Amino acid sequence: MMRSLTTAVRPIVPRSLRRGARDLLNRFGIWWDRATGRSEPGQPPEELIQGTGGAWWVGDNYLRHFRELCGLRADETVLDVGCGVGRMAVPLTEYLGPAGRYEGFDIVPANVRWCRRAITPRWPNFRFRHADIFNREYNPLGRVREHQYRFPYADHTFDFAFLTSVFTHLMPPGTAHYLVELGRVLKPGGRCLATFNLLTDESDALIEAGKCKHVMQPRDGVIRVHSREVPEACVAIDEGFVAEAAEKAGLTIDRPIRYGSWCGREPAFEFQDVVIFRKPA
Numbered sequence: 001m002m003r004s005l006t007t008a009v010r011p012i013v014p015r016s017l018r019r020g021a022r023d024l025l026n027r028f029g030i031w032w033d034r035a036t037g038r039s040e041p042g043q044p045p046e047e048l049i050q051g052t053g054g055a056w057w058v059g060d061n062y063l064r065h066f067r068e069l070c071g072l073r074a075d076e077t078v079l080d081v082g083c084g085v086g087r088m089a090v091p092l093t094e095y096l097g098p099a100g101r102y103e104g105f106d107i108v109p110a111n112v113r114w115c116r117r118a119i120t121p122r123w124p125n126f127r128f129r130h131a132d133i134f135n136r137e138y139n140p141l142g143r144v145r146e147h148q149y150r151f152p153y154a155d156h157t158f159d160f161a162f163l164t165s166v167f168t169h170l171m172p173p174g175t176a177h178y179l180v181e182l183g184r185v186l187k188p189g190g191r192c193l194a195t196f197n198l199l200t201d202e203s204d205a206l207i208e209a210g211k212c213k214h215v216m217q218p219r220d221g222v223i224r225v226h227s228r229e230v231p232e233a234c235v236a237i238d239e240g241f242v243a244e245a246a247e248k249a250g251l252t253i254d255r256p257i258r259y260g261s262w263c264g265r266e267p268a269f270e271f272q273d274v275v276i277f278r279k280p281a
């Protein structure tokens with residue numbers, strides 16, 4: 001019902017007001033779930049899940065990719081950038097052992113609050129932080145720019161890092177800077193799995209042919225966005241730009257990249273393109 005209301009007001013209410021209303025609905029949802037005892041342990045209220053894109057089950061798929069494609073072990077130190085409401089953290093609680101450690105940060109306070117409340121008390125080796133980074137879609141009042149944010153961890157801390165559906169909300173300077181930060185906080189030999197909407201000759205052609213699952217604007221330099229008003233709502237970025245930025249950050253890319261179906265590609269690996277970076281040992 002909340003979602004259909006949101007859809008109905010979309011054309012007439014400015015996006016910033018809609019974000020505020022969504023935040024209020026989230027808060028109401030949290031209160032309602034608590035009052036009615038409706039939420040399952042280990043799964044956030046539906047309002048919070050929808051606020052980070054829905055499809056809770058995707059977490060299990062990605063845990064498999066972390067293990068099979070990146071060799072994640074149960075005793076490793078893991079960073080989840082843009083952890084949302086723990087879609088990846090919750091399945092990871094079943095996999096990481098007591099010798100393993102998980103750190104996540106996100107820019108939406110309600111996301112971090114839920115993770116801290118629901119996960120950390122039972123799994124104290126899972127910690128969550130809030131970062132007040134500006135993003136027109138997720139945190140329009142944020143005070144720090146993404147391309148100036150220093151991850152709050154020491155150099156060479158993590159064996160493995162991941163960003164699922166996060167680079168798809170960053171602008172190019174933020175993407176380049178986050179790759180530098182990943183290169184800094186990964187240990188030598190560390191791996192990073194990240195999802196993107198990558199612009200290639202193939203995805204550009206599919207978009208031009210109207211096959212893309214999102215309506216995307218014409219290319220503007222190295223990106224295409226869904227909305228010019230709120231570019232961070234959905235960003236596709238040139239693969240060459242990402243490869244160059246990774247190289248400057250001291251990271252290599254595992255080839256072949258596993259391309260996704262977001263642009264209408266068939267067959268595809270996942271919805272978004274999956275890229276694995278490595279920091280040389």
Ligand SMILES: C[S@@+](CC[C@H](N)C(=O)[O-])C[C@H]1O[C@@H](n2cnc3c(N)ncnc32)[C@H](O)[C@@H]1O
Pocket residue numbers: 052053081082083084085086087088105106107108111133135138146163164165166169170174
């Ligand atoms: C589509 S959601 C994905 C959340 C989570 N990674 C997942 O897979 O469920 C995008 C997330 O990126 C976060 N985000 C946006 N900009 C960010 C930034 N600059 N740094 C860290 N997180 C960011 C948002 O707050 C949101 O939780």
